[in-house]
Amino acid sequence: MTLWNILLDTLTQGSIYFLIAVGLTMVYGILKILHIAHAAVYTVGAGVGLAVFRLTGNFWAALAAAMVVSGAVGVLIYRGVYFYMLDQPRIVPLITSVGLFLLMQDLLQKPYLMGPYQHAFPAQDVFPSLTLPWGTVPSAQVMILVFTALTLGVLYGVFTRTRLGLAWQAAAMDRDMAGAVGVNLNRAIALNFLLGSALAGAAGVLVGVFYNSVYATMGDVPSYKAFVVIVLGGMGSVSGTVAASFLLALAETVLLSSVGYVLPRDAIAFLVLILVLMFRPQGLLGR
Amino acid sequence: MSPKTADVILETHRLSRHFGGLRAVDQVSFQVRQGEILGLIGPNGAGKTTVFNLISGFLKPTAGTIHFQGRPIHGLRPNAIARLGIGRTFQIVKPFSDLTVRENVLAGLGHDLYPTLRALREHYLRPDAVRRADRILEVVGLSEYADVRAGTLPIGLLRRLEIARALALEPVLLLLDESAAGLTHHEVEALGALVRGLRDQGITILLVEHNMRFAMGLCDRIIVLNQGRILAEGPPEAIQRNPKVIEAYLGHSGRVAHR
Amino acid sequence: MGYLVSVMTFASIWAVLALSLNILTGYAGQVSLGHAAFFGIGAYTSALLAVKAGWSFWPAFVAAVLVTGICGALLGLPSLRVRHDFLVLATMGVNFVVVAVFKYVDFFGGALGIVGLQKPQIFGWTLRGWGFLALAVAYLLLTLWVSDYVRRTWAGLAFATVREDEDAAEAMGVSVPRFKIYAFAISAALAGGAGSLYAHFLGSIFPDHFAFVESIGIMSMVVFGGLGTLRGPVVGAFVLKILPEYLRVVGDYRYTLYGGVLVLMMLFQPQGILGDNSWLWKRLQALYARWRPGPQPRPTSRALSAANPGDDPAPASRSGRVNPGERTHESENS
Ligand SMILES: Nc1ncnc2c1ncn2[C@@H]1O[C@H](COP(=O)(O)OP(=O)(O)OP(=O)(O)O)[C@@H](O)[C@H]1O
Numbered sequence: 106m107t108l109w110n111i112l113l114d115t116l117t118q119g120s121i122y123f124l125i126a127v128g129l130t131m132v133y134g135i136l137k138i139l140h141i142a143h144a145a146v147y148t149v150g151a152g153v154g155l156a157v158f159r160l161t162g163n164f165w166a167a168l169a170a171a172m173v174v175s176g177a178v179g180v181l182i183y184r185g186v187y188f189y190m191l192d193q194p195r196i197v198p199l200i201t202s203v204g205l206f207l208l209m210q211d212l213l214q215k216p217y218l219m220g221p222y223q224h225a226f227p228a229q230d231v232f233p234s235l236t237l238p239w240g241t242v243p244s245a246q247v248m249i250l251v252f253t254a255l256t257l258g259v260l261y262g263v264f265t266r267t268r269l270g271l272a273w274q275a276a277a278m279d280r281d282m283a284g285a286v287g288v289n290l291n292r293a294i295a296l297n298f299l300l301g302s303a304l305a306g307a308a309g310v311l312v313g314v315f316y317n318s319v320y321a322t323m324g325d326v327p328s329y330k331a332f333v334v335i336v337l338g339g340m341g342s343v344s345g346t347v348a349a350s351f352l353l354a355l356a357e358t359v360l361l362s363s364v365g366y367v368l369p370r371d372a373i374a375f376l377v378l379i380l381v382l383m384f385r386p387q388g389l390l391g392r
Numbered sequence: 393m394s395p396k397t398a399d400v401i402l403e404t405h406r407l408s409r410h411f412g413g414l415r416a417v418d419q420v421s422f423q424v425r426q427g428e429i430l431g432l433i434g435p436n437g438a439g440k441t442t443v444f445n446l447i448s449g450f451l452k453p454t455a456g457t458i459h460f461q462g463r464p465i466h467g468l469r470p471n472a473i474a475r476l477g478i479g480r481t482f483q484i485v486k487p488f489s490d491l492t493v494r495e496n497v498l499a500g501l502g503h504d505l506y507p508t509l510r511a512l513r514e515h516y517l518r519p520d521a522v523r524r525a526d527r528i529l530e531v532v533g534l535s536e537y538a539d540v541r542a543g544t545l546p547i548g549l550l551r552r553l554e555i556a557r558a559l560a561l562e563p564v565l566l567l568l569d570e571s572a573a574g575l576t577h578h579e580v581e582a583l584g585a586l587v588r589g590l591r592d593q594g595i596t597i598l599l600v601e602h603n604m605r606f607a608m609g610l611c612d613r614i615i616v617l618n619q620g621r622i623l624a625e626g627p628p629e630a631i632q633r634n635p636k637v638i639e640a641y642l643g644h645s646g647r648v649a650h651r
Numbered sequence: 652m653g654y655l656v657s658v659m660t661f662a663s664i665w666a667v668l669a670l671s672l673n674i675l676t677g678y679a680g681q682v683s684l685g686h687a688a689f690f691g692i693g694a695y696t697s698a699l700l701a702v703k704a705g706w707s708f709w710p711a712f713v714a715a716v717l718v719t720g721i722c723g724a725l726l727g728l729p730s731l732r733v734r735h736d737f738l739v740l741a742t743m744g745v746n747f748v749v750v751a752v753f754k755y756v757d758f759f760g761g762a763l764g765i766v767g768l769q770k771p772q773i774f775g776w777t778l779r780g781w782g783f784l785a786l787a788v789a790y791l792l793l794t795l796w797v798s799d800y801v802r803r804t805w806a807g808l809a810f811a812t813v814r815e816d817e818d819a820a821e822a823m824g825v826s827v828p829r830f831k832i833y834a835f836a837i838s839a840a841l842a843g844g845a846g847s848l849y850a851h852f853l854g855s856i857f858p859d860h861f862a863f864v865e866s867i868g869i870m871s872m873v874v875f876g877g878l879g880t881l882r883g884p885v886v887g888a889f890v891l892k893i894l895p896e897y898l899r900v901v902g903d904y905r906y907t908l909y910g911g912v913l914v915l916m917m918l919f920q921p922q923g924i925l926g927d928n929s930w931l932w933k934r935l936q937a938l939y940a941r942w943r944p945g946p947q948p949r950p951t952s953r954a955l956s957a958a959n960p961g962d963d964p965a966p967a968s969r970s971g972r973v974n975p976g977e978r979t980h981e982s983e984n985s
Pocket residue numbers: 411414416434435436437438439440441442443483980981982983
């Protein structure tokens with residue numbers, strides 16, 4: 106593998122991890138819930154995107170629809186379920202979330218939804234491929250990198266420039282206090298789910314296009330990976346998540362290209378997770 | 393042991409604990425003598441609970457040593473220190489909410505079995521254990537609640553349960569962290585009688601108190617802590633008159649020594 | 652009839668799994684979503700000894716119990732460092748790593764699994780059908796007895812203190828690490844026996860039999876029936892294992908059911924349908940009291956405090972307010 110390939114793989118894979126994990130991080134930051142069902146929201150996004158793409162043939166319409174539906178599902182999960190568990194021990198929403206994930210994924214596998222098959226998502230040529238002095242960036246990768254850059258910019262703006270971002274930060278620090286000083290908590294949290302879930306939906310579409318494959322259990326691996334990312338990134342810190350996403354991608358890419366195939370990528374990630382949890386529970390990048 | 397320290401049961405030497413830049417306990421050296429009631433007072437945040445957490449092993453000292461009956465105990469885990477005979481209560485009560493009051497006390501009675509394999513064989517609801525638990529409940533006045541789930545008790549009774557559990561360890565030294573907080577006048581008096589009674593049975597007592605009148609009336613000796621350091625040490629009358637103490641209290645929380 | 656016998660055998664094996672998880676989660680308060688890993692370790696130990704070393708069922712079964720118990724003690728080590736939701740993550744990780752090892756290490760048969768296991772024999776009789784069911788039920792009864800015995804010992808009391816408050820447990824002379832490891836070891840050993848039975852009943856095992864979804868299934872059985880009780884996990888396992896076999900609709904939606912059960916129970920009845928404070932159990936007790944007037948039995952409440960906080964049987968507060976602080980300033984256990 107050339108250096109260029111390693112760099113490109115790392116950037117792409119890291120972007121994918123980031124897009125999936127950032128919603129989880131936002132939810133964890135504000136509610137301290139490990140929202141596993143997020144991975145099912147991501148699959149919903151991919152499925153809706155594909156359906157709309159087949160109907161319209163328009164990638165942008167598919168992306169928009171995926172974001173809207175995923176965002177709505179996310180808000181629904183919050184208002185319909187987690188909302189009633191906010192002052193319970195954190196185990197309760199976690200077990201609930203696992204249940205929700207299993208339930209949604211099982212339903213998605215039914216023949217009238219996605220079925221047990223892989224579906225192609227042939228929208229690879231929406232973006233032009235990019236030729237740089239060091240090598241070529243294929244179009245699907247251009248798409249992912251552009252979208253990630255956009256997301257990073259928007260998130261940075263929302264977090265630092267808007268009242269909503271301030272409200273999130275306040276709530277993440279101390280929810281009771283934030284409520285007491287007049288932050289409309291329910292609205293802030295619902296919007297948090299809306300944005301995080303919409304991003305997950307978008308990630309579903311992008312990953313579906315990138316691998317040209319959409320299927321009901323596509324959320325499995327990313328969901329657990331996303332936990333590795335948020336634990337590495339120091340639990341609930343968005344900037345930590347950015348760094349952790351690319352760090353994990355780099356580690357995996359380098360390991361796989363140098364050591365080769367010992368255990369699957371995902372088992373490596375989980376070993377890392379267990380070790381980090383045990384020896385640096387505040388995250389690799391936490392204080 | 394030298395004759396001078398013969399009756400010293402616990403000794404800290406330049407004990408320190410820092411949290412980041414905060415010196416919660418700063419080079420604190422003091423001795424607890426066999427059979428006394430020693431009061432540890434000081435304004436909020438003075439480091440009293442931190443001293444308790446250091447002695448009972450819940451926090452590791454940043455520096456300094458703690459000796460109990462002549463042997464070093466800093467570095468032991470809390471359960472080992474408890475089994476040596478140092479019982480403690482928690483300022484923020486920590487009942488085993490889902491267990492009955494009697495079971496809460498029984499949990500302490502198992503202390504010498506837990507490290508052995510007998511713990512896996514022997515039933516805990518044995519008549520002798522239950523009898524001992526009930527006797528302790530009687531001492532602290534919780535007999536009528538023996539079969540009640542601890543989580544349902546009001547705070548005043550929970551403070552007594554904290555003491556009952558600590559007594560189940562058959563302690564040599566008892567650490568009481570603000571056991572009188574939130575109690576009615578009547579209950580405070582009963583608590584005072586209880587503490588004296590325990591001392592008369594030979595248990596040494598180190599207690600943290602905010603209720604000055606209570607502490608002054610009860611303690612043989614008092615140590616005043618302020619910002620992690622010892623400000624004064626002596627019999628209650630001397631402490632009450634000590635200008636440094638009065639100033640520390642007025643300066644910090646506006647509370648006068650006599651409340 | 653043969654089908655019923657086989658379903659009942661599976662249900663008995665799963666009841667053992669639920670009871671063993673109950674020791675870890677219901678007694679000692681360590682929530683694990685990786686229990687299928689122990690199930691798998693037991694199954695693989697037994698199967699490998701039978702296929703590679705030619706052991707017969709009985710010694711292989713005993714070895715499976717022992718090996719899994721030791722693995723449980725080792726894989727429980729993360730619980731000494733991480734708690735609550737992070738422990739759940741770690742146990743999930745353990746499940747994934749264990750399944751990956753089964754799947755990608757050739758010694759364990761890889762994705763093709765291990766096939767060709769013999770049914771157990773006793774005095775020249777091969778245990779199949781009713782015979783195997785009897786064996787599974789006997790093991791279930793043994794597990795029930797162990798569960799009940801452990802709960803009454805000092806160790807059982809120590810588990811409860813660890814579950815309720817780790818700091819207070821330490822202050823009572825309980826070594827929290829020691830008893831967490833005990834709980835993991837006992838729980839894993841019982842599950843390992845279930846794995847051995849399962850392997851020899853099916854005759855072949857594959858890595859995916861022990862995947863994360865199975866861990867969720869076991870947890871939903873415990874939570875459905877009532878965490879911390881003995882009746883709960885058994886009833887939960889039988890209901891959730893048998894229902895999908897006989898109702899086709901349910902069979903097609905087995906995992907929807909498991910997931911839905913978890914969500915609904917957490918929302919409306921966190922103590923499980925037969926938990927000490929549950930609606931159904933109170934009705935049953937009232938009925939029983941009416942039929943047979945006498946002194947009320949003292950509720951031996953052992954529900955997981957984490958999933959069943961305080962007294963309040965109400966589903967959940969709707970205030971939308973939260974208490975994020977889970978550690979007091981006093982806890983710093985290293
Ligand atoms: N675990 C901890 N981490 C960080 N700071 C701590 C910790 N425990 C105590 N502190 C700080 O150390 C200082 C001393 O606290 P401590 O609880 O010992 O005071 P105290 O004398 O018991 O006060 P009070 O009368 O309010 O109980 C306080 O400023 C407190 O905020």
